[in-house]
Amino acid sequence: xxxxxxxxxxxxxxxxxxxxxxxxxxFETALTxxxxxxxxxxDPLIVNSSNPKFGDYQCNVAMSLTKRLKSNPRQIASxxxxxxxxxxxxxxxxxxGPGFINLRLKSEYLETQLNAKLTDPRLGIAPNGNPQNVxxxxxxxxIAKEMHVGHLRxxxxxxxxxxxxxxEGHQVLRLNHVGDWGTQFGMLITYLQEKYPSxxxxxxxxxxxxxxxxxxxxxxxxxxxxxxxxxxxxQVVRLQSGSEDSRRAWELLCDQSRREFQQIYDRLDIKLxxxxxxxxxxxxxxxxxDLEASGLLVEDQGAKCVFLEGFTNKEGDPLPLIVQxxxxxxxxxxxxxxxxxxxxxxxxxxxxxxxxDAGQANHFAQVWQVARRVRWIPDGVDVVHVPFGxxxxxxxxxxxxxxxxxVRLRDLLDExxxxxxxxxxxxxxxxxxxxxxxxxxxxAEVVGIDAVKYADLSQNRTxxxxxxxxxxxxLQGNTAPxxxxxxxxxxxxxxxxxxxxxxxxxxxxxxxxxxSELTLAKHLLQLHEVIDxxxxxxxxxxxxxxxxxxxxxxxxxxxxxxxxxxxxxxxxSRLALCHLTAETLRLGLSLLGISVLDRM
Ligand code: ARG
Numbered sequence: 001x002x003x004x005x006x007x008x009x010x011x012x013x014x015x016x017x018x019x020x021x022x023x024x025x026x027f028e029t030a031l032t033x034x035x036x037x038x039x040x041x042x043d044p045l046i047v048n049s050s051n052p053k054f055g056d057y058q059c060n061v062a063m064s065l066t067k068r069l070k071s072n073p074r075q076i077a078s079x080x081x082x083x084x085x086x087x088x089x090x091x092x093x094x095x096x097g098p099g100f101i102n103l104r105l106k107s108e109y110l111e112t113q114l115n116a117k118l119t120d121p122r123l124g125i126a127p128n129g130n131p132q133n134v135x136x137x138x139x140x141x142x143i144a145k146e147m148h149v150g151h152l153r154x155x156x157x158x159x160x161x162x163x164x165x166x167x168e169g170h171q172v173l174r175l176n177h178v179g180d181w182g183t184q185f186g187m188l189i190t191y192l193q194e195k196y197p198s199x200x201x202x203x204x205x206x207x208x209x210x211x212x213x214x215x216x217x218x219x220x221x222x223x224x225x226x227x228x229x230x231x232x233x234x235q236v237v238r239l240q241s242g243s244e245d246s247r248r249a250w251e252l253l254c255d256q257s258r259r260e261f262q263q264i265y266d267r268l269d270i271k272l273x274x275x276x277x278x279x280x281x282x283x284x285x286x287x288x289x290d291l292e293a294s295g296l297l298v299e300d301q302g303a304k305c306v307f308l309e310g311f312t313n314k315e316g317d318p319l320p321l322i323v324q325x326x327x328x329x330x331x332x333x334x335x336x337x338x339x340x341x342x343x344x345x346x347x348x349x350x351x352x353x354x355x356x357d358a359g360q361a362n363h364f365a366q367v368w369q370v371a372r373r374v375r376w377i378p379d380g381v382d383v384v385h386v387p388f389g390x391x392x393x394x395x396x397x398x399x400x401x402x403x404x405x406x407v408r409l410r411d412l413l414d415e416x417x418x419x420x421x422x423x424x425x426x427x428x429x430x431x432x433x434x435x436x437x438x439x440x441x442x443x444a445e446v447v448g449i450d451a452v453k454y455a456d457l458s459q460n461r462t463x464x465x466x467x468x469x470x471x472x473x474x475l476q477g478n479t480a481p482x483x484x485x486x487x488x489x490x491x492x493x494x495x496x497x498x499x500x501x502x503x504x505x506x507x508x509x510x511x512x513x514x515x516s517e518l519t520l521a522k523h524l525l526q527l528h529e530v531i532d533x534x535x536x537x538x539x540x541x542x543x544x545x546x547x548x549x550x551x552x553x554x555x556x557x558x559x560x561x562x563x564x565x566x567x568x569x570x571x572x573s574r575l576a577l578c579h580l581t582a583e584t585l586r587l588g589l590s591l592l593g594i595s596v597l598d599r600m
Contacts, residue, residue: 017528018528019525020046020057020529022089023046023057023103024043024044024046026084027061027080028044029083029085030081030084030085031061031083033083034080034083035065035069038068038069039065039069042061042064044059045059045064046058046059046060047060049103056104056522057102057103058101058102059080059101061080062076062080062099063100072099073099074095077099077101078095081101088106088109089103089106091106105522107512110512110518110522110525111511113525114510114521114525114576118576118580123583123587124528125527127168127169128170131168131169131170132350133173133348133349133351134165134172134349134350134351134353135172135343135347136172136175136353137175137353137354137355138157138158138159138174138176138272139151139155139158139176139272139355140154140179140356141261142178142180142184143179143180143184143254143257143258144185144188144215144257145212145215146212146409147264147409148407149391149399149407149409150391151409152452152456153357153461154388155264155268155270156452156456156593157386157388157456157457157540158353158386159270159271160540160543161353161355161386161538162174163590163591163592164534164535164540167591168535173347173349174271174272174273176273176274176275177277178261178274178277179277180254180276181278181281182277183232183236183329184215185235186232186239187215187218187222187228187232187235188211188214188215188218188253189232189235189239189249189250190228190232191217191218191221191228192218196214199252200248200249200252201249203252206256211256218232236329254276263410264413268413268449269595280335280338283342284330284335287334287341288323288330291306291323291374294374301326302326303324303325304323304324305321305323306320306321306370307321308320308321308366308369308370311365311366321370323337333363333366337367337370340367340368340383341376344376344378344381350380350381352381352382352383352384354383354385356387356388358388358462360385361385365385384538386538387461387462388461389462389463389465390465391465391467392464392467394466394467394468413449413452416449416451416469416472417445417447417448419448419473420443420444420445420448420473421441421448423473424440424443424444424447443600447473447597447600450480450481450594451472451481453480453592453593454479454483454592454594455472455479457541457543457544457592458548459541460541461539461541478544478545478548482548482551483547483548483585483589484596484597485600486551487582487586488597488600490579491598491599493563493564493578494579497564499575501579501582509573510576511569511573513570514557514560516553516559516560517561519553520554520577523550523553524580524584527546527587527588530543543588544592550581550584550585554578554581558578561574562574
């Protein structure tokens, strides 16, 4: 075995902030040293350079200070540079144009940083020094209804956000706010009592497909038949007042759905704590009572509501948020009021993240407005909605099956895996490779699931996207297979040269010569700031874009620079670069919830 690099796993991580963060604090110091307290707290406006010709980063602060300092920006820039201590990181800064300060990283700095990463399982990314209690509310399908692509988006995006925050060192509670309460159970139980009573007393007689179909029929009856409607409402009351057989029926129905959801979660490798709407049911009366005591509650045509600020009807009158209907029933909003209060007061969360389709933006804005007005959301607690757009078919309309029905998630995942397998078999044939059926199945399952996840995460979540199996499974472009292939390529180098990346010894030192090595090195150092950005902006596509560019930059390096055939010294350095790229890809993809393959 060839041995150059120490194993990544057993050494101590170093505490360091991201490169851009380090530069920011150098500039902050320089700014106060140069101009005193007048500029304290000023953001130094450090960004990635728009063009590598000018450097790697640039500081744009000088232009923003001209008024305050009554001086011209080039003068300000030059005064900043006089006070700036950054020569361990960059070559001497240069002033350009109206007063940009251009910064170019030194190769020695890059080399030291990369060598340090090689010995750290977290790749030099220290946990956040200020960990928070975060709740991510995601997935949240509805019992007795099919889990649809919207829930798939929420599941994939929510899981990714949770993984990133966990990696940053935050305490994350992943909550599945399942729709397991409410009028749908009244209809369903009433309907089943008539058509299929055994389903209400015995486990396992239905599967979710039946349940969804029964729900559809029950809903139809509810809308058409007054008597049925009445009976359903009575049933809801019985359930809410704790009648034993209603309760038992409800539990059976929930179990049925739960098992089906769990299969999807297992397949997607998603961990969630179920805490459905029913959990908050015992708190709802108190929520209403407390709103009443606060003086916000108004009775309007028998319903209890809070009039909203900034939400009006066509006539310009304020809209009400109804928290208790005239018949005494509670709403989706009441449950979310109880939930926000519980999450902050009882769970002690300081950041609440809700991942749902963009259509629920108003719902959350209204609930939180009321919660703020009664001080259930104190200052300093961050409550955010993470909205996402629709999944559309290739015809640009809502995704449907050929026969016009909602696509079942199970079918969608099966189809992705089936197509991944077909692609793989064609490729194996072209390459004249023989592989075992186990290999083929495993690779197809991983590629299929990864492709679905990556296709979703790589879009800016706020826009709608077109679901295309062909695109997501392509080996070209910003896709999971492209990324997996880059990783496989690197593992191929280790196989070909009989190099155990984990075992390679400790004389490794990366030295950077070829421009493609420098470009790759700089990109490798940016993972930290990208993760910080995603943790803040909650946009997973930023991480996808980073990894896509990393794969491209690696491929450029690999096309230009021989690795196994290089002389001894270059070979060790380049192997280390390959290894670091693979580890960066693996870590980055794992934060997206995407697993890698050694061969494909
Ligand atoms: N069950 C809801 C739906 O299917 C999503 C719930 C989101 N979370 C919440 N706390 N409201 O649309």
